[in-house]
Amino acid sequence: MSFIAFREVGFRYGEREDAGNSILRGLDLEISRGTFYVLLGPSGCGKTTALNLLAGFEAPRSGSVLVEGRPVQQPGMDRVVIFQGDDSLYPWLTALENVEFPLRMMGLGAAERRSRAEAWLARVGLANHAAKFPHQLSGGMKQRIQIARALVCDAPVLLMDEPFGALDAQTRTILQDELVDICAGSGATVLFITHDIAEAIILADRIGVMRAGPGSALKDEFELDLPRPRNRGSVEFAAVYDRIQRVLGEEVQKVVMREAAA
Amino acid sequence: MSAAVAKLSGQGFLHHLTWLVLRLLPFVVMVFLWDFASRAFDVPVLFPGPLSTWNKAIQLIADGQLQADILISLWRITVGFVVGSLLGMTLGLMMGLSRPIADTLGPFVHTLRFIGPIAWISAVMMWFGLGETSKVILIVYTTTFVVLISTMIGVMTIHPNKLRAARVFGARGFRLFAHVTLPAALPHVLTGARLAMMNSFMTIIAAEMVAAREGLGFLIFNSRQWMEVDAIFVGMITLGLLGLLADRLMALLTRVLFRRFRPADA
Ligand SMILES: Nc1ncnc2c1ncn2[C@@H]1O[C@H](COP(=O)(O)OP(=O)(O)OP(=O)(O)O)[C@@H](O)[C@H]1O
Ligand SMILES: [Mg+2]
Numbered sequence: 001m002s003f004i005a006f007r008e009v010g011f012r013y014g015e016r017e018d019a020g021n022s023i024l025r026g027l028d029l030e031i032s033r034g035t036f037y038v039l040l041g042p043s044g045c046g047k048t049t050a051l052n053l054l055a056g057f058e059a060p061r062s063g064s065v066l067v068e069g070r071p072v073q074q075p076g077m078d079r080v081v082i083f084q085g086d087d088s089l090y091p092w093l094t095a096l097e098n099v100e101f102p103l104r105m106m107g108l109g110a111a112e113r114r115s116r117a118e119a120w121l122a123r124v125g126l127a128n129h130a131a132k133f134p135h136q137l138s139g140g141m142k143q144r145i146q147i148a149r150a151l152v153c154d155a156p157v158l159l160m161d162e163p164f165g166a167l168d169a170q171t172r173t174i175l176q177d178e179l180v181d182i183c184a185g186s187g188a189t190v191l192f193i194t195h196d197i198a199e200a201i202i203l204a205d206r207i208g209v210m211r212a213g214p215g216s217a218l219k220d221e222f223e224l225d226l227p228r229p230r231n232r233g234s235v236e237f238a239a240v241y242d243r244i245q246r247v248l249g250e251e252v253q254k255v256v257m258r259e260a261a262a
Numbered sequence: 263m264s265a266a267v268a269k270l271s272g273q274g275f276l277h278h279l280t281w282l283v284l285r286l287l288p289f290v291v292m293v294f295l296w297d298f299a300s301r302a303f304d305v306p307v308l309f310p311g312p313l314s315t316w317n318k319a320i321q322l323i324a325d326g327q328l329q330a331d332i333l334i335s336l337w338r339i340t341v342g343f344v345v346g347s348l349l350g351m352t353l354g355l356m357m358g359l360s361r362p363i364a365d366t367l368g369p370f371v372h373t374l375r376f377i378g379p380i381a382w383i384s385a386v387m388m389w390f391g392l393g394e395t396s397k398v399i400l401i402v403y404t405t406t407f408v409v410l411i412s413t414m415i416g417v418m419t420i421h422p423n424k425l426r427a428a429r430v431f432g433a434r435g436f437r438l439f440a441h442v443t444l445p446a447a448l449p450h451v452l453t454g455a456r457l458a459m460m461n462s463f464m465t466i467i468a469a470e471m472v473a474a475r476e477g478l479g480f481l482i483f484n485s486r487q488w489m490e491v492d493a494i495f496v497g498m499i500t501l502g503l504l505g506l507l508a509d510r511l512m513a514l515l516t517r518v519l520f521r522r523f524r525p526a527d528a
Contacts, residue, residue, distance in 0.1 A: 057426050075429040088423035092445045092522040102431040105441075133522070153431070 003033040003189055004054065004157070008063035011049060023049050025215035027063070029208060036183055036190045038200040040244070041210030042252045047193045048084060050210075051159050054191060055081050067157070077106070080155035082163045084193075086142040089134045089149075095141075096121060096130040099148045120148040123178070140167045147175070151182065158183075158190045164199065176202050180228065197244050201237060202230050209247050212254040220247045310492040315499075318492035327481075332500060335470065335477040338394065339462045339508075342401020346462075347455050349402065350409025354454075357410070358417025358447065359439070375407040379465040387473040397469045397477075404465045408458040409451065416450025417443060448523040452516050459512060463505050478504075 006029040012022045023046045031037045041047050052058045053065045056075040065072045067079070075081075080102075081088075090098055099117035108116075121130055124144040126137075134142050143166055150158060164172045176199060183190060194200055200207050207222040222244060226236055293312050300311035310318075322328040357364040357371075379400045390396035420443065428442045470479025478497050485493035516523075 055426070055430065057429075075426065077430065077432055079430070081427065081430050083423045083427065085423070087421040088427040090424065090442070090445070092448075101428075101441075105428070105431040105433050105437070149427075 002030040003035075003068060004031040004191070005029070005066045006050065006053070006063070007066065009050075009053065009060045009065060010062035011046070011053060011058065011060050020214050022215040023213060024053075024060075025217060027217045029218055031189060031191065031206075033189055034187050036192065036203055036205045038192045038194060038204035038207045039210065040194065040197065040200055040207060040248050041216070042212050042248070042255045043195070044255070045210045045213045045251070046216045047210060048161055051081070051161055051191060051193060055079055055159055077102070077153055078155055079157040079159055080150045080153045082146050082150045082158070082160040084161040084165070086134065086139065086146065086166075089142060089145060091134050094131050094133055095126055095137065095145050098134070098145050099152055102149060102153045116152055117148070120152045121145075123151075124148045124175070140171055143167060144175070154186070156188060158188050158192075160190065160192045162193055162195065165195070172199070177229065179203065184228075197241055197248065198232060198237075200244070201226070201240055202232065207244060209244065209251070212251045212258075219251065307489060308491060310495065315492045315495045318490070319496045319499075322493065322496055328496065328500065331476055331478050331481045331497075332504065335466055335479070336504065338397045338477070339401055339459075339466050342398045342466075343405050343455075343459060343462050345398075346402040346405025347409050347458065350406040350454070350458070351413050351451055353406070354410040354413025354451070355417060355444075355447070358414040359443065364414070371407070371410065375411070379404040379461075380468050383469055383472050392473050392475060396473060397466065400465050400469045401462050404461045405455075405458040408461055409454040412450045412454025412457070413447060416447035416454075419450075420446045445523060448520060452520060452523065456509065456512055456516075459508055460505070463501065463508075467501065 006027050009024055009027040010022065011024040011027075014021065027050065029050070039047050039050065049058070053060055054067075054072060056072045056079070072079075090101065093101065096114070096117055099121055100113045103113040103116060118127070118130065121127055124147055126141060126144055126148070129137060129141060134145065137145070143163060147163055150160075164175055167175065180203060182188075192200075192203060201224065204222075204224050207224060208218050209220045209222075210216050211219045222240070224240065226234075226240070231237060297311045297313075300306070300309050303309040306314065319328065353367070353371075357367055382400060382403060386396045386399055390399065424442055424446055425438065428438050433441055466477070467479040467482065470477035471483035474480045478501055482494050482497035482501075485491070485497070
């Protein structure tokens with residue numbers, strides 16, 4: 001029995017029941033404990049939707065989403081989410097207070113909250129911005145608040161939706177390496193969504209590529225056993241990149257052609 | 263060049279003085295135009311100039327009448343505004359949070375809010391007479407709907423990810439409301455309250471013109487009978503200045519009390 005499992009999952013938004021309306025159809029996906037799983041796929045294929053199902057924000061129309069064999073019922077601290085974009089931050093709280101928020105909900109005392117939140121802010125490089133409000137920070141800094149807010153929970157499962165999408169290339173590289181360290185240490189199981197194949201190869205134990213929608217499912221999977229830390233310039237890296245690019249490129253091409261035809 | 267920029271954007275005394283003068287300038291221009299127009303019109307009784315209006319104001323203050331009118335009007339607005347804001351906020355939160363409540367009350371609220379307070383004056387007058395109650399009720403009425411609508415929109419437009427994040431962290435029910443829904447909607451509530459303040463000023467004048475024996479609206483309306491246009495002007499200008507004061511006061515209060523919850527425009 002795998003730790004996380006999508007079994008024959010079907011999903012659509014709204015009630016209309018036609019093929020064009022279906023987002024996911026027959027999605028099968030398994031993630032074993034401690035695995036860093038990266039999901040790739042053309043824009044709009046349903047990656048965020050799949051993550052929402054695992055987070056418990058939406059319920060599958062058919063099939064099931066299981067964690068340790070039990071169907072996901074509702075969101076919870078065991079599956080912490082880093083959302084696409086920065087809308088999930090609380091603009092009325094400072095950076096530090098945002099990171100403290102989950103600990104406050106857990107009922108921790110003020111002193112412990114503060115010290116744990118400060119430690120994580122420092123780890124994402126925001127120690128000097130603790131008292132600032134989100135609107136006073138750059139896009140990349142806001143994203144790092146979100147990362148700190150998720151990691152402060154010490155959750156066994158992390159769901160990350162393009163967490164580095166808005167960052168500059170340098171910061172992104174630094175945070176990728178940092179994330180590899182953090183995950184190696186914590187043993188967390190990660191579902192990580194990205195559009196960046198190189199990022200996927202740096203981070204992943206396993207990579208899944210989704211088909212173009214509607215009615216998307218997994219098209220192909222890649223097991224990555226390159227030794228870590230992975231060298232972005234190595235021959236092996238380039239070879240894997242090429243294989244994935246071919247599979248993903250085909251699907252992206254489908255979307256592009258369809259858009260052009262419409 | 264940088265020195266010049268520093269001078270223009272500096273925080274010094276001269277800088278503040280410049281801004282004060284700039285802000286007063288439109289008022290000064292207005293007074294001159296008014297004076298000119300009044301002289302051109304040449305019937306001082308019908309169109310008094312700034313000077314005779316000023317003299318009238320001094321006289322009304324010496325009688326104590328202007329102060330009394332100001333106080334009574336402000337009192338009515340304050341009571342009605344506070345009660346109406348609380349009522350509107352409560353209803354708006356309920357409608358924003360519950361789809362069934364919004365669907366049930368929606369059509370009713372949207373019908374009622376187009377029957378403006380002015381339309382109610384006659385009926386309210388007959389039921390509650392010329393006393394305080396009728397005026398306060400009208401202010402409550404006008405405030406409630408404005409605050410209600412903007413609170414409801416505030417709740418409905420909270421980004422779903424804000425609520426989802428809180429649910430991930432275990433917030434449900436009242437804690438979700440207190441820690442996310444309410445603070446996220448607060449800027450809309452405050453913006454609504456500020457708009458409602460303006461409506462309150464319009465409503466009170468209308469109500470006092472029709473149904474009162476004191477207040478600024480009464481001053482404006484009653485002076486017509488005695489052809490005291492200068493007193494009408496005094497009432498109008500007082501109204502504008504009080505409104506400016508109220509608006510600035512609310513902006514200041516918002517900044518001090520709700521620094522974190524800045525409405526989009528303040
Ligand atoms: N709330 C919603 N209501 C209706 N349709 C939706 C909703 N959210 C997403 N969709 C549709 O579902 C499909 C999948 O969306 P999703 O956000 O899962 O894509 P994605 O793979 O995450 O894309 P991206 O890489 O651009 O983030 C899209 O076609 C989108 O139009
Ligand atoms: Mg997405």
